[in-house]
Every structure is written in structure tokens, then in C-alpha cells.
Amino acid sequence: MLRFLATRLARAALTIAMVVTFAFVVLRLSGDPAQIIMGADAPPEAVDAFRSAWGLDEPIWVQYFSYFWAILQGDLGRSMRDGRDAIVLVTERIPATLALTLPALAIKICLGIPAGIYAALHRNSLADRVVMIIAVAGFTVPSFVLGLLLVLVFAVQLGWLPSGGQESWRHGILPVITLGLGGAAVLARFTRSAMLEVLGQPYIRTASAKGVPWRAVVTGHALPNAAIPTVTIIGFMVGTLIAGAVVVESVFSWPGVGRLLVVAVANRDLAVVQCILLLVAITMVCANLIVDLLYGLLDPRLRAAPRKAA
Amino acid sequence: MKAGGALLEAEGLVRRYAMRRGLLGRAVEVRAVDGVSLKLERGRTLGLVGESGCGKSTTGRLVLGMETPDAGRVSFDGAVMPQPGSAAWRAMRARMQMVFQDPLGALDRRLPIATQVGEPIEIHGIGARSERAARVETLLRAVGLRPDQGARYPHELSGGQRQRAVLARALATDPALLVCDEPISALDVSIQAQVMNLLVDLQEQFGTAMLFVSHDLRAVRQVSHRVAVMYLGRIVEEGEPDGVLHEPAHPYSRALVSAIPHPGRAGQRIVLQGDPPNPADRPSGCAFHPRCPVATSLCARETPALKARPDGRLVACHVAHGEVSAGQGHARQEAA
Amino acid sequence: MPEAPLVITAPTAPTKTRRKAPPALVIFGIGWLMLMLIVALLADILAPYAYTALDLRNRLSPPILLGGTWLHPLGTDELGRDVLSRLIYSIRTSLLIAFGATIIGAAVGTSLGFLAAHFRGFIEQAVLALVDFSASLPFLILALAVLAFFGNSLLLLVCLLGLHAWERYARIARGLALAAGTQGYAAAVRGLGASPWRIYGRHVLPNIASTLIVSMTLAFPEVILLESGLSFLGLGVQPPETSLGSMVGYGREYLTRAPWILLAPASTIVLTTLSVSLIGDWLRDGLDPTLR
Numbered sequence: 052m053l054r055f056l057a058t059r060l061a062r063a064a065l066t067i068a069m070v071v072t073f074a075f076v077v078l079r080l081s082g083d084p085a086q087i088i089m090g091a092d093a094p095p096e097a098v099d100a101f102r103s104a105w106g107l108d109e110p111i112w113v114q115y116f117s118y119f120w121a122i123l124q125g126d127l128g129r130s131m132r133d134g135r136d137a138i139v140l141v142t143e144r145i146p147a148t149l150a151l152t153l154p155a156l157a158i159k160i161c162l163g164i165p166a167g168i169y170a171a172l173h174r175n176s177l178a179d180r181v182v183m184i185i186a187v188a189g190f191t192v193p194s195f196v197l198g199l200l201l202v203l204v205f206a207v208q209l210g211w212l213p214s215g216g217q218e219s220w221r222h223g224i225l226p227v228i229t230l231g232l233g234g235a236a237v238l239a240r241f242t243r244s245a246m247l248e249v250l251g252q253p254y255i256r257t258a259s260a261k262g263v264p265w266r267a268v269v270t271g272h273a274l275p276n277a278a279i280p281t282v283t284i285i286g287f288m289v290g291t292l293i294a295g296a297v298v299v300e301s302v303f304s305w306p307g308v309g310r311l312l313v314v315a316v317a318n319r320d321l322a323v324v325q326c327i328l329l330l331v332a333i334t335m336v337c338a339n340l341i342v343d344l345l346y347g348l349l350d351p352r353l354r355a356a357p358r359k360a361a
Numbered sequence: 362m363k364a365g366g367a368l369l370e371a372e373g374l375v376r377r378y379a380m381r382r383g384l385l386g387r388a389v390e391v392r393a394v395d396g397v398s399l400k401l402e403r404g405r406t407l408g409l410v411g412e413s414g415c416g417k418s419t420t421g422r423l424v425l426g427m428e429t430p431d432a433g434r435v436s437f438d439g440a441v442m443p444q445p446g447s448a449a450w451r452a453m454r455a456r457m458q459m460v461f462q463d464p465l466g467a468l469d470r471r472l473p474i475a476t477q478v479g480e481p482i483e484i485h486g487i488g489a490r491s492e493r494a495a496r497v498e499t500l501l502r503a504v505g506l507r508p509d510q511g512a513r514y515p516h517e518l519s520g521g522q523r524q525r526a527v528l529a530r531a532l533a534t535d536p537a538l539l540v541c542d543e544p545i546s547a548l549d550v551s552i553q554a555q556v557m558n559l560l561v562d563l564q565e566q567f568g569t570a571m572l573f574v575s576h577d578l579r580a581v582r583q584v585s586h587r588v589a590v591m592y593l594g595r596i597v598e599e600g601e602p603d604g605v606l607h608e609p610a611h612p613y614s615r616a617l618v619s620a621i622p623h624p625g626r627a628g629q630r631i632v633l634q635g636d637p638p639n640p641a642d643r644p645s646g647c648a649f650h651p652r653c654p655v656a657t658s659l660c661a662r663e664t665p666a667l668k669a670r671p672d673g674r675l676v677a678c679h680v681a682h683g684e685v686s687a688g689q690g691h692a693r694q695e696a697a
Numbered sequence: 698m699p700e701a702p703l704v705i706t707a708p709t710a711p712t713k714t715r716r717k718a719p720p721a722l723v724i725f726g727i728g729w730l731m732l733m734l735i736v737a738l739l740a741d742i743l744a745p746y747a748y749t750a751l752d753l754r755n756r757l758s759p760p761i762l763l764g765g766t767w768l769h770p771l772g773t774d775e776l777g778r779d780v781l782s783r784l785i786y787s788i789r790t791s792l793l794i795a796f797g798a799t800i801i802g803a804a805v806g807t808s809l810g811f812l813a814a815h816f817r818g819f820i821e822q823a824v825l826a827l828v829d830f831s832a833s834l835p836f837l838i839l840a841l842a843v844l845a846f847f848g849n850s851l852l853l854l855v856c857l858l859g860l861h862a863w864e865r866y867a868r869i870a871r872g873l874a875l876a877a878g879t880q881g882y883a884a885a886v887r888g889l890g891a892s893p894w895r896i897y898g899r900h901v902l903p904n905i906a907s908t909l910i911v912s913m914t915l916a917f918p919e920v921i922l923l924e925s926g927l928s929f930l931g932l933g934v935q936p937p938e939t940s941l942g943s944m945v946g947y948g949r950e951y952l953t954r955a956p957w958i959l960l961a962p963a964s965t966i967v968l969t970t971l972s973v974s975l976i977g978d979w980l981r982d983g984l985d986p987t988l989r
Binding site: 062065066067069070073074077187190191192193194195196199200202203207290291294295297298301302312313315316317319320321324325327328331332335336339 | 826829830832833834835837838839841842843844845846847848918922925926929930931932945949952953956959963966967970971974975
């Protein structure tokens with residue numbers, strides 16, 4: 052088990068290092084950041100001054116190592132717009148994003164999984180078809196369309212809820228519902244197919260034929276086995292807690308990390324962009340690590356044999 | 362082609378695999394093939410017999426050059442076997458081919474049989490394009506298939522027909538050597554005899570040398586001019602098929618032969634004690650000694666070499682050569 | 698809760714030929730997709746106006762059913778541009794991007810998968826590390842980051858979107874190539890003396906083509922959704938080009954006064970992704986029930 056943990060940690064560290072390198076490479080490949088920020092018609096002296104102020108005139112290897120070193124120390128640069136530390140800018144927005152994504156995650160799990168299980172157990176019934184239709188709708192209707200539709204109905208026509216901003220808790224209802232419904236649909240569809248796959252296995256039929264009550268077959272055999280792939284998806288959703296609301300935040304003008312990212316991209320505020328990039332990568336990698344650990348606990352086959360490379 | 366000299370010579374072949382035991386275990390070395398030497402003359406058949414895991418399939422692959430041995434070498438027609446995957450190796454394929462156990466897996470399910478039988482001809486550019494169809498037809502007929510069956514897909518044929526198609530493809534370039542790895546194991550018993558006879562006929566017709574790998578001693582005897590018995594990666598006995606079958610010299614061969622059901626023979630069935638061998642955990646000395654009914658303490662210490670008896674039979678056994686009188690069998694000391 | 702039936706049928710073996718007619722929804726999907734393709738191909742002929750043509754006197758005029766005229770059947774936007782024409786051109790742009798991206802992704806992914814399967818060793822580890830890297834970031838974030846760094850061009854957008862699902866194709870290609878390689882037909886053909894090009898080109902690729910195509914049909918709607926999302930945020934297709942997502946983005950300002958500006962492209966997005974998803978699911982069930 053220890054060896055397994057060590058290899059996973061090493062891989063996680065390698066992945067994060069790759070993300071950092073990727074950010075650096077892409078940053079340098081994209082042309083001279085100084086020129087881009089200052090604009091095409093800035094005087095050359097101003098561009099040079101900018102460049103040396105940001106350390107952009109040193110050889111590439113030096114830049115890479117100082118970049119890496121700075122990141123390890125937690126210094127992710129300053130926003131090129133207002134000069135504040137990028138990491139401060141980003142972290143002060145995290146609570147706002149979590150205020151949306153955490154309740155949404157709760158909705159996804161509490162709505163999606165039971166719906167999927169129910170649909171799988173009552174295959175081809177009316178409930179199953181309804182769940183499937185909603186699930187497909189959740190997959191094909193993009194979040195911004197759903198959000199705008201909800202705004203159209205509840206804010207504009209009915210006037211029950213506000214349409215944007217973050218003034219009160221009521222402002223959060225529509226964004227949370229938008230996020231939650233979409234994810235719940237995906238999760239329902241996935242859980243249903245995972246359950247169906249497990250239910251089709253011979254050992255389920257055997258257990259049932261042995262006289263085990265159906266309820267016990269489901270809870271004792273089907274659910275634990277279907278849990279394994281479902282955990283992966285939930286892990287992914289947890290991994291996107293910070294970054295999963297980019298579009299929704301823009302639709303509802305919610306001041307979270309996602310909105311910051313969109314603005315930063317539009318302004319090519321590279322420090323902020325790479326800060327968010329790293330933050331998201333770390334979150335995802337941690338979530339994947341936890342999922343892998345859970346896998347090892349849930350699936351006894353994996354405890355005995357060495358893990359295959361994906 | 363060099364006149365005289367064996368077609369195929371393998372000396373001291375060794376093939377090792379590294380296996381990791383469990384999550385935290387050490388790397389363990391498995392010797393699938395541990396010092397195998399053999400010789401094959403043109404147009405003759407050598408049968409290679411043994412249990413699963415004794416290394417006979419690996420030997421077959423080594424002989425064809427599909428894997429590189431960790432020690433020892435293979436020479437074909439006097440020339441050393443090139444590296445697998447190299448252009449020289451690919452060109453040599455025209456002269457040596459393999460027939461697999463699973464004919465369905467060996468065929469591309471999307472292409473009709475005739476296309477696949479003709480593929481080696483296409484790859485090696487043999488003959489004019491206009492003659493190729495005729496050549497394919499000849500090959501199909503030679504293996505007992507009708508030319509119209511060439512338009513069928515693999516899954517539309519029976520197991521026996523598929524194996525014939527694989528044979529036709531293997532013979533397309535008129536190879537000098539054919540390695541058959543359990544070619545009949547996946548077939549119905551009634552078809553097995555047909556395919557065996559076909560192999561004998563084809564050898565007569567084409568003059569192909571064959572290495573026939575199988576666990577079925579009777580089948581091997583039917584087609585082979587010489588038989589070699591393998592155990593845990595080594596050849597323990599080699600000789601004329603009838604000799605090995607009726608008067609096996611090595612205790613393992615004796616056990617194998619006694620297991621063949623024979624109507625009317627009231628012979629004693631030799632049941633081996635102990636567990637089937639684990640290649641990752643080789644016994645010391647003679648690999649067979651833990652299960653051998655006549656093992657002695659010498660057998661646990663010294664590995665017997667494959668030596669010739671006066672009558673020409675090759676045996677790797679201290680007892681069989683009379684170096685030591687037969688013992689009572691040796692209880693295996695469990696490794697710490 | 699009703700008792701589930703004790704008879705649970707085992708999964709049926711995959712059949713190569715489809716015996717039954719496709720279900721009604723799939724037929725609808727195929728029909729809609731055909732319509733979209735025709736619109737995309739014949740955009741120049743079908744559109745009554747150019748997508749940048751202004752008609753300032755008829756700004757924000759409603760569509761037919763809400764009191765408008767046949768002059769602008771789907772209404773106009775804030776600059777008087779005809780919604781129908783813009784919709785038609787947007788369909789073309791979005792579909793073009795989606796097709797291009799899907800094909801690029803499939804080509805890149807399959808090639809990398811083959812390389813990993815063929816060479817093993819270091820190259821395989823490198824490809825797997827790349828897969829890890831892709832999986833470590835939600836694609837939207839990655840795309841946004843690249844767009845921030847490189848600015849925006851249509852070519853970059855298409856390539857970027859193409860790479861969103863590359864690891865799926867790589868996994869499929871690698872897995873199936875490995876299976877074929879060790880014990881299967883690829884090993885047999887290699888034993889015949891075939892060169893690697895021949896093995897992969899004439900044998901492995903045709904055999905995995907159906908699985909790849911199913912993956913492509915499932916990835917196609919994802920590309921449409923991604924591109925719409927990016928364009929909605931103003932970071933995808935840039936003006937004067939127009940795509941379905943960017944139409945929704947512009948229409949957002951006028952959600953209260955002129956909802957038709959965004960409803961038309963929004964419903965097109967939904968119906969198109971629905972159609973391709975339905976077709977993809979049906980193909981997958983028919984060709985490869987092992988892929989779930």
C-alpha cells in the first residue's frame with residue numbers, strides 16, 4: 052500500500068510540474084509579453100523598462116528556474132493590470148465560487164445518484180424514461196443556455212428571483228440550480244449505466260437465484276460494485292470545485308474565480324491566468340489522488356495486484 | 362541454400378522474464394527457457410512436448426526470431442537470426458512461418474480468406490501480379506479448401522477450415538521452416554486428425570521442415586521424426602518418437618506416457634506427487650526432483666546435463682544414465 | 698417498490714449488421730443533422746441577407762410568430778442584422794469548427810496511441826504522462842489559458858478544440874493495438890513480414906475504425922458545446938465571424954427586450970447536440986456494447 056501511495060504521489064507531483072512547465076512554455080511561446088501588455092504603439096524604452104521590471108530579459112533557462120522557484124515559494128506574479136499579487140486576487144475569490152459549487156455538488160449527488168439508481172432498477176419503466184430524457188437534456192443543454200432560460204423565466208417573466216450579482220443569498224439560487232441540474236443529469240446518466248452494467252453480471256443473477264432478497268442483492272452486491280466507476284466521476288466533479296463554474300459565473304455576473312479567469316483571459320493578464328491554472332491543476336490532482344485511494348479501498352482486486360498504467 | 366548442414370540450429374537458448382510478486386514484492390526472474398539446444402534438418406519434423414508453462418511456445422518464438430534470446434543464438438541456414446523487426450528479419454519471414462493455436466485470432470476478421478492467404482505473396486513480391494490469384498487458388502486447394510471459400514470471412518468458416526486457411530497463408534511463400542504452436546488444440550477432436558494428416562501431406566508435398574509444439578504426445582508422435590520433451594524450460598529427453606513413447610527414459614516422460622489412455626493396456630498410471638512447477642521458484646539441482654518417484658540426493662544437488670545414451674537417446678537424468686541408483690523420491694524442502 | 702424481474706438477460710453479442718430500423722428519435726436526429734448539414738453547405742444560397750448586413754430601421758423587430766414581418770422571419774438584433782441569416786452562417790461556422798476539431802483530435806489521438814503501442818518503453822510512458830496531464834485540467838480551463846497566451850485565431854481554436862478529447866482516441870488505439878499485437882492478427886501479420894505501416898494502416902486501423910467513429914460521434918457534440926461556451930464568453934469565435942455561441946452571447950444583453958435573438962441559436966445548439974448524441978448512442982449500442 053505504501054508503495055502504491057508513493058507512486059501515485061510521484062505521478063501527481065510530475066503532473067503538476069508538467070502543468071507549470073506547460074504554463075511557462077506557452078507563456079514564452081506566445082510572443083513577448085511585454086510588447087503584448089504595453090501595446091503595439093508603446094515607446095521602446097517603456098517596453099524595455101517593463102521587461103526588466105518583470106525579469107523578462109534574462110536567458111530562458113534562468114527564467115524557467117526562477118519561475119519554478121518563485122512558484123514553489125508561493126509567488127505567482129502580479130496582475131499586470133492593477134499590480135496586486137495574483138495569488139491574493141485569486142484566493143480572495145475562492146469563497147464566492149465555493150458558495151456556488153459546493154451546494155451544486157450536493158444537488159448533483161443527492162439528485163443524480165438516486166435518480167440513476169432508480170432508473171436502472173426499473174428499467175424501461177416510465178420513471179426510467181423520464182430520468183433518461185432529463186439526463187440527456189442535461190447533457191445537451193449547455194449551462195449558459197439553461198442559466199439564461201432560468202433567468203428568462205424566473206427573473207424576467209415571473210420576477211421571483213434576481214438575475215445577477217451577489218447581493219444576497221437569493222442571488223445564489225439560480226446559479227446553484229443551473230450548476231446542480233446540469234451535473235445531476237450527467238451523474239444520473241452515468242450512475243444508471245454503471246448500475247445496468249453491474250446488474251447484467253452473472254453474479255447478480257446467481258445471488259438472486261440463491262434466494263437472496265432483491266433488496267439485499269442490490270445493496271450488498273450491485274451498489275458497491277457500481278460505486279467504483281461512480282466515485283471516479285464524483286472525484287472529477289470535486290476536482291472542478293474551483294473551476295467548474297466559469298460559464299455560470301459569467302451568466303450571473305457572480306464574482307468568483309471563473310469570472311476572474313474570463314476577464315483575465317480577455318485582458319491577457321497572464322499572471323492571474325497561470326495562477327488559476329495551477330490552482331485548478333492542484334485541486335484536480337488531489338481529487339484524483341483521493342479517488343485512487345478510494346479505489347484501492349473499494350476494489351479488493353486492486354489491493355492485491357499492482358495497478359496497471361491507465 | 363547451403364548443401365548439407367542443419368536448416369535450423371539453436372544453441373543454449375535462454376529467455377528470462379522479470380516478474381514482480383505482489384505490490385511490495387521483489388522482482389523475481391522467471392526463466393521460461395533455460396538452456397535449450399536443438400537442431401532441425403530440412404524437410405524433417407521435430408516435435409516439442411511438455412506441460413503448460415514448460416517454455417515450449419517461447420522456444421518456438423525464439424527459434425523464429427520473434428524474440429531475442431537473453432543468451433545463446435539461433436542460426437537459420439547457416440546465418441545468424443537478425444533482430445526482430447529489422448528489414449532483414451522481415452525479409453526472412455518468407456522462409457519461415459508460424460502457425461498459431463487460435464486460428465480466429467490469427468486472421469483479420471475484416472478481410473476475406475483469399476486476400477489474407479495472398480498477403481505474404483504481396484508483402485514479399487513473389488511472382489507477377491497476374492499470377493497471384495492462381496497461386497492463392499493452388500494454395501487453397503492444397504490445404505483442402507475450395508477456391509470459392511476464399512471469398513468467405515474468417516468467422517464464416519469452421520475452426521478446422523480456419524486453421525487450413527492459416528496453413529495456406531503460412532505456406533504461401535514456400536517457407537523452409539514451419540513452427541506450429543499447438544495448431545490443433547483449439548479444434549474438435551474429429552477435425553484434429555484431419556489437420557494432422559494434412560500437415561504430413563503438406564510436408565511431403567512442399568518439403569517444409571516443421572517444429573511441432575504441443576502438449577499432446579500422441580499427436581506429436583504422429584507427425585514427428587524426432588521428439589523432444591521439455592520440462593521447466595529445459596529439454597529432458599530427445600529421441601525417436603516410437604522410442605520415447607514406448608520406452609521413455611526420463612521419469613517425467615514416463616509419467617507423461619503413462620497418462621495417455623490406451624484401450625486394453627492395463628499399465629500402471631504414474632501419478633506425480635507434489636505441485637506443478639512454478640517457473641518463478643525453480644527447485645535446486647534437477648528441476649524435476651521434487652516430483653520424481655526415483656529422485657536421489659544427488660538429483661537435488663546437481664543439475665543433470667542432456668547427454669546421449671549409447672542407443673542415441675538424449676536424456677537429462679542422473680538415474681537414467683546409471684550415475685546413481687534409483688532413489689525413493691525426494692521430499693521437497695520448503696524454501697524459507 | 699416493484700420487484701425487479703428475476704430474468705436478467707445477459708448483454709447480447711455485438712452484431713455487425715443492424716437488423717431493426719432505428720428508433721424514432723434517432724430518425725429525428727438523423728433528419729435534423731441532415732438539415733444542419735444542408736444549411737451549412739448551402740449557407741450562401743439560403744441566407745436572405747449577409748450576416749453583417751445592417752437594417753437600422755428594423756432594429757429589434759420580432760420574429761413572425763410574435764408580430765413581425767416576413768422581411769425578417771426570425772427577427773433582427775440590436776443592429777438590425779437578420780437573425781435567420783446570422784443563424785445560417787453560424788450553423789456553418791460551428792459545424793465546420795466541430796468537424797475540423799473532431800477529425801484533428803481523432804487523428805492526433807490515434808497516432809499517439811499507435812506510437813505508444815508500437816514502441817512501448819519511453820515513448821509509451823511519455824504518451825501516458827501526457828494523458829495524465831490532459832486529465833489533470835478541465836479542458837475549458839486549459840483552452841482559456843491557451844487562448845490567453847496566444848490570442849485568438851480560428852485555426853488555433855479548431856486545433857485547440859480538437860485536442861479536447863484526444864486521450865480517448867489514444868486510449869482506444871493503444872488498447873486495441875496492444876491486444877491485436879500480442880496474440881492477435883497484428884502479431885500474425887507481423888510474422889508474415891509486414892512492415893509496421895502495413896500492420897497499422899491495413900489491419901489495425903480498419904479494425905478499430907468503428908470504435909473510433911463511435912467515439913468521434915460522442916465527442917462531436919462536446920466540441921459544439923465547448924465552442925459555444927467559449928464564444929458565449931467572447932473568447933471563441935471573434936467578430937465579424939459569427940457562431941451559435943457568440944450569437945447567444947450577444948443576445949444576452951437583450952434577454953428582456955428581444956429574447957428571440959438568443960433563443961434561435963440556443964435551440965439550434967440543443968437540437969444539434971441532441972441529434973448527434975442520439976445517433977452516437979445508437980451507433981455505440983449497435984456496434985460496440987462493450988463501450989459504455
